[in-house]
Amino acid sequence: MAVYLITGIAGFIGSSLARAVLAQGDQVRGIDNFSTGKRENLAEILPRIDFREADLLNLDALQGACRGVDYIFHEAAIPSVPKSVLDPLGSNRANVDGTVNLLVAARDAKVRRIVYAASSSAYGDTPTLPKHEGMVPNPISPYAVAKLTGEYYMTSFYRCYGLETVSLRYFNIFGPRQDPTSPYSGVLAKFITNMLNGEQPTIFGDGTQSRDFTYIDNAVDANLLAMKAPASQVAGQIFNVATGKRADLNQAFQLLKKIIGYPGEVKYGPTRSGDVKHSLADLSRVENHLGYIPKVDFEEGLRRTVEWYRGQFKAAEA
Numbered sequence: 001m002a003v004y005l006i007t008g009i010a011g012f013i014g015s016s017l018a019r020a021v022l023a024q025g026d027q028v029r030g031i032d033n034f035s036t037g038k039r040e041n042l043a044e045i046l047p048r049i050d051f052r053e054a055d056l057l058n059l060d061a062l063q064g065a066c067r068g069v070d071y072i073f074h075e076a077a078i079p080s081v082p083k084s085v086l087d088p089l090g091s092n093r094a095n096v097d098g099t100v101n102l103l104v105a106a107r108d109a110k111v112r113r114i115v116y117a118a119s120s121s122a123y124g125d126t127p128t129l130p131k132h133e134g135m136v137p138n139p140i141s142p143y144a145v146a147k148l149t150g151e152y153y154m155t156s157f158y159r160c161y162g163l164e165t166v167s168l169r170y171f172n173i174f175g176p177r178q179d180p181t182s183p184y185s186g187v188l189a190k191f192i193t194n195m196l197n198g199e200q201p202t203i204f205g206d207g208t209q210s211r212d213f214t215y216i217d218n219a220v221d222a223n224l225l226a227m228k229a230p231a232s233q234v235a236g237q238i239f240n241v242a243t244g245k246r247a248d249l250n251q252a253f254q255l256l257k258k259i260i261g262y263p264g265e266v267k268y269g270p271t272r273s274g275d276v277k278h279s280l281a282d283l284s285r286v287e288n289h290l291g292y293i294p295k296v297d298f299e300e301g302l303r304r305t306v307e308w309y310r311g312q313f314k315a316a317e318a
Contacts, residue, residue: 001025001026001027002026002027002070002071003026003027003028003029003068003069003070003071004021004026004027004028004029004069004070004071004072004073005029005030005031005065005066005069005071005072005073005111006018006021006028006029006030006031006072006073006075007030007031007032007056007072007073007074007075007076007102008031008032008036008037008074008075008076008077008117009028009030009031009032009037009042009049009051009075010030010032010034010037010038010039010041010042011032011036011037011041011075011076012041012175012176012177012178012179012216013075013117013170013173013216013219013220014030014032014037014041014073014075014076015037015041015042015045015177016175016176016177016216016217016219016220017073017075017220017223018030018042018045018049019045020220020223020224022045022048022049024224027050028045028048028049028050029049029050029051029052029065029069030042030049030050030051030052031051031052031053031054031056031061031062031065031076032051032053032054032076033053033054033055033056033076034053035078035094036078036079036179036182038177038179041177052064052065055098056076056094056097056098056099056101056102057093057094057097057098057101058101059101059104059105062101062102062104062105063105063108063109065105066102066105066106066108066109066111067109068109069106069109069111070111070112071111071112071113071114071115071227072102072106072111072113072114072115073114073115073117073223073227074099074102074114074115074116074117075117076094076098077094077095077098077117077147078090078091078094078095078143079119079143080143081121081141081143081144081272081274081275082272082273082274083143084141084142084143084144084146084274085141085142085143085273085274088142091142091143091146092142092146094146095143095146095147095149095150096146096149096150096153099116099149099150099153099154100153102114103153103154103157103163103165106163107157107161107163111163112164113163113164113165113166113227113231113235114154114163114164114165114166115165115166115167115168115223115226115227116150116151116154116165116166116167116168117168117170118147118148118150118151118154118167118168118169118170118238119143119144119147119148119169119170120169120170120171120172120212120240120242120279120281121139121140121141121143121144121147121148121276122137122138122139122144122147122148122151122169123135123137123138123169123276123279124137124138124139124140124144124276125138125140125276125277125278126138127278129278129280130212130244130280130281130282131240131279131280131281131282132240132282132284132285133169133238133239133240133282133285140274140276141273141274142274143274144274150167151167151238154166154167154236155167155236155238158235158236159236164231164234164235164236165235165236166226166227166229166234166235166236166237166238166239167237167238167239168219168222168223168226168238168239168240168241169238169239169240169241169281170214170219170241170242171211171212171213171214171240171241171242171243171279171281172186172211172212172213172214172242172279173186173214173215173216173219173241174186174188174189174213174214174215174216174301174305175215175216175217175301175304175305175308176216176304176305176308176309177308178216178305180192180193180194180309181193187203187249187252188213188252188256188302188305189305190202191252191253191256192256192260192302192305192306192309193309195256195257195260195262195264196260196306196309196310196313198262198264200264200265200266200267201253201266201267202266202267202268202269203249203250203253203266203267203268203269204268204269204270204271204272204275205249205268205269205270205271205272205275206268207248207249207250207253207266207268208248208249208250209248209249209275209276209277209278210246210247210248210249210277210278210279210280211246211247211248211249211252211279212242212243212244212245212246212279212280212281213243213246213247213252213298213301214241214242214243214294214301215243215294215296215297215298215300215301215304215305216301217295217296217301218241218242218243218294218295218296218301219241221292221294221295222239222241222286222290222292225290225291225292226239226290229289229290229291233289233290234289234290237289239285239286239289239290239292240281240282240283240285240286241281241286241292242280242281242283242294243281243283243294243297243298244280244281244282244283244294245280245297245298246278246279246280247298250266252302253266255298255299255302256302256306259299259302259303259306260306
């Protein structure tokens with residue numbers, strides 16, 4: 001039975017990974033400082049995991065958390081472009097300094113592999129579509145720079161110390177347990193909760209900006225595959241995690257309007273600084289090296305997500 005450490009375990013991706021690792025019969029240890037994660041995301045699995053409230057900037061805590069660990073899913077971050085624009089120092093501390101601390105602790109504990117939550121924001125606003133891993137990075141925001149820096153650190157620790165690392169560039173992950181009230185959360189979580197509450201959602205910009213929206217189950221599959229793939233195929237490498245299809249925000253709103261039965265329209269606000277106009281992933285590399293194929297398409301992912309939020313609303317009213 002392997003021991004997995006998940007950083008940012010109280011976040012919606014971290015908590016989803018925790019459930020997947022438990023389902024395959026392995027042990028889960030998790031750390032989170034609750035800066036963006038929520039305790040309720042862990043509520044029903046808390047008795048089954050070794051949870052430690054800790055910050056990635058606390059090297060002593062990380063060294064203790066890494067002791068006896070086989071594998072690490074590194075999900076902890078402040079995942080916000082707008083926040084990084086307002087507070088680049090804070091973004092760098094959490095997303096760069098915290099990552100280096102984790103790598104040092106993992107190296108010293110002789111962890112076998114780290115799979116890192118990288119970001120498609122590394123590609124920036126280059127017009128080439130789809131985005132492939134061989135492209136020269138072109139980050140726009142401090143957040144994108146910090147996440148790209150984490151990739152470089154991952155690769156360098158593999159090359160310098162032999163610590164196996166894999167970086168997965170997430171493309172707009174969405175799904176259950178994403179916090180719609182957080183300023184860091186994705187646009188779809190906000191759209192869904194607004195519309196379920198009968199409130200008018202806001203699109204920042206004209207709504208033609210497009211994304212490769214990726215349902216959480218696809219991201220979990222990619223992480224599990226990255227952890228189990230032969231080192232010769234993946235160690236020190238970077239892979240896109242997405243669906244290979246895109247939808248713009250106007251289309252996303254119309255789909256949700258149909259699924260939810262929302263009678264209103266959307267309103268538009270000013271374009272946000274640091275936002276990328278279009279995003280679409282080339283999946284050929286991740287398919288060839290990891291055997292990854294997205295199983296849940298955008299519309300089905302939206303249906304599952306809406307159903308989950310509806311259940312949360314009903315539970316709150318009961």
